[in-house]
Structure formats: C-alpha cells, structure tokens
Amino acid sequence: MRHPLVMGNWKLNGSRHMVNELIDGLRKEVSSVDGCDIAIAPPFIYLDQAKHQASGSRIMLGAQNVDINLSGAFTGETSANMLKDIGMKYVIIGHSERRTYHKESDELIAEKFAILKEAGLIPVLCIGETEAENEAGQTEAVCARQLDAVLKTMGAPAFENSVIAYEPVWAIGTGKSATPAQAQAVHKFIRDHIAKHDAKVAAQVIIQYGGSVNAGNAAELFSQPDIDGALVGGASLKADAFAVIVKAAAEAKKA
Numbered sequence: 001m002r003h004p005l006v007m008g009n010w011k012l013n014g015s016r017h018m019v020n021e022l023i024d025g026l027r028k029e030v031s032s033v034d035g036c037d038i039a040i041a042p043p044f045i046y047l048d049q050a051k052h053q054a055s056g057s058r059i060m061l062g063a064q065n066v067d068i069n070l071s072g073a074f075t076g077e078t079s080a081n082m083l084k085d086i087g088m089k090y091v092i093i094g095h096s097e098r099r100t101y102h103k104e105s106d107e108l109i110a111e112k113f114a115i116l117k118e119a120g121l122i123p124v125l126c127i128g129e130t131e132a133e134n135e136a137g138q139t140e141a142v143c144a145r146q147l148d149a150v151l152k153t154m155g156a157p158a159f160e161n162s163v164i165a166y167e168p169v170w171a172i173g174t175g176k177s178a179t180p181a182q183a184q185a186v187h188k189f190i191r192d193h194i195a196k197h198d199a200k201v202a203a204q205v206i207i208q209y210g211g212s213v214n215a216g217n218a219a220e221l222f223s224q225p226d227i228d229g230a231l232v233g234g235a236s237l238k239a240d241a242f243a244v245i246v247k248a249a250a251e252a253k254k255a
Contacts, residue, residue, distance in 0.1 A: 004222065004229035004249040005163060005206050007039040007062060007124065008236025009092060019046045023053040025239030030058060033243075036229065036250035039090050040236065044078055051087045062090030062124065065098060068111045080119035091116050092231070094126040094146065096169045106149035113150050117158060124163040124231065125150065126210070127190075131170035139168075140189050147193055156198035163206045164190060165231040171211025173233060180220045180227075183209050187226035215244040222252035 019042060030038055041062040042050045051061050067077035083091060093116070094109040109125070116123040127146040129139045143166070150158055166186055171177050178186070187207050195202035209221055210231035221227055229249045235241045 002206055002228050003037055004253050005037040006229045006246045006249050008232050008242055010042045013237055014043050014046050019049050020053055022239055027057045029239050029243030030246050033247055033250050035253055036246055038246055041092055048086050060089045063088050064092050066091050066112055068115055080115045080121055084119050084121055090122045090124050092124045106146055110149040110153050124165055126165045126167050128167040128169050143190055144193055156194055156201045159201050159205045165208040165210045167210035175212055177212040177217055180224050184224035184226055191226055215241055218245040218248035222249045
C-alpha cells in the first residue's frame with residue numbers, strides 16, 4: 001500500500017527566524033499525525049539549519065534542485081553528494097519554474113534523476129502541462145514525454161522509491177486548481193503509462209498533486225484513488241495551513 005507524502009516547497013522564501021518559527025509551529029501541529037509522510041524543501045542556504053530544527057520530529061528534508069555534476073569548477077552549484085552529506089532525503093527536480101526560467105530540458109532533468117538515484121536520494125519529479133497545452137488537449141502527451149525521458153534512459157525500475165508530482169503549470173500559484181476528477185484522470189494516466197513498462201512499479205510509485213493545493217480542496221483531492229499526497233507551494237509557508245493538508249492526506253488514506 002502506498003504511503004502518502006505531503007511536501008512543502010518553500011521556493012525563494014525564508015529567513016533564519018522564519019525557518020525556526022515555521023518548523024517549530026509545524027512540529028506542534030503534526031506531532032500526533034499518523035499515516036502521512038511529511039517533508040519540507042527550504043532554500044539551499046537554510047537546509048542545514050532546517051535539518052537541526054526538525055531533528056527528532058517526523059519532518060523530513062528535501063532540496064529544491066541539484067546539479068548533474070558531483071564536484072569541480074561549477075560555481076554556484078550543489079551536488080547530490082553534498083545534499084546527502086547534510087541529511088537530505090528528497091530532491092525536487094523538473095519543476096516548471098526550472099523548466100521555464102532556467103530552460104531545463106527533459107533530458108537534463110532525466111540526468112538529474114539518474115544522479116539522485118545513484119546517490120541514494122529520492123527524486124521528486126515534477127511534470128505537467130501549460131495552460132495552452134491543456135487547452136489544446138495535450139496534457140497526456142506532455143506528461144508522457146516528460147516521463148519517457150526517464151523511462152527511455154533508465155527504465156521503469158528507476159521509479160521504485162521515487163516520487164512523481166503532477167503539477168499543471170496553469171494551477172501553480174494562480175489560485176486555480178484542477179478539479180479532483182481532472183487531477184485523478186491525469187494521475188491514472190501517469191500510473192497507466194508506467195504500468196505499460198512495469199505494472200508492479202506503477203502500483204507502488206507515489207504520485208503527488210501540486211498546483212494551488214490548500215486547506216479547502218485538499219481532502220477532496222486526496223480522496224481520489226491515484227492521488228498520493230501533494231507538493232505544496234504557498235500554503236506550506238504557514239504551519240497551520242500546511243498541517244491541515246497533511247492531516248487531510250492522513251485521513252483520506254484511512255478511509
């Protein structure tokens with residue numbers, strides 16, 4: 001049985017004070033929650049502080065990006081081994097903001113996926129279509145292409161102990177969200193696409209939904225059979241709001 005994961009992507013937000021305050025608040029809010037894994041991904045500069053602040057709690061740590069190189073003359077980059085060294089468990093790759101603002105290709109993201117797997121870290125592979133692609137009926141084709149970059153180079157077994165986050169680009173930070181039925185349809189497509197290669201792997205891979213997930217829509221989203229938690233943006237910056245989403249995921253999987 002799949003265990004849901006709710007992960008907070010803090011993006012470019014944070015301060016030393018905020019890290020301590022937000023994690024302390026979150027620890028209190030989720031201390032008694034069972035049935036859902038919880039992770040946060042602060043900016044790189046606060047990862048070590050966040051790790052110490054979350055020590056002894058159920059909150060796991062993730063990073064927002066990784067480089068494909070492990071060492072050398074690559075100014076400003078951070079390697080998979082460095083992230084592992086400071087206690088990270090998850091690493092977000094392929095986020096639409098990286099694809100758009102940093103021109104990251106499917107092939108580069110697949111390379112990052114491979115590097116993370118080799119280092120023993122869990123990739124959180126973000127996939128999803130733009131509004132124009134959605135309106136043109138290309139949602140499934142876009143998701144398949146983004147998955148195939150990994151499937152064709154590493155095969156379906158690469159998705160063992162990995163996470164996929166379906167994030168329709170038109171829903172990220174816009175206040176719009178896919179309806180539970182729309183999200184479920186795409187999640188089922190993703191699982192079925194991997195199942196063409198390996199049904200066992202497809203059945204166990206965690207597929208999160210991301211895109212304006214909040215306290216109001218979380219429970220209904222998580223009631224869908226193929227939605228295994230969420231990758232949360234803005235709502236992860238407030239302990240109480242994020243905790244409601246975590247609790248909704250835990251409750252949905254008990255039902």
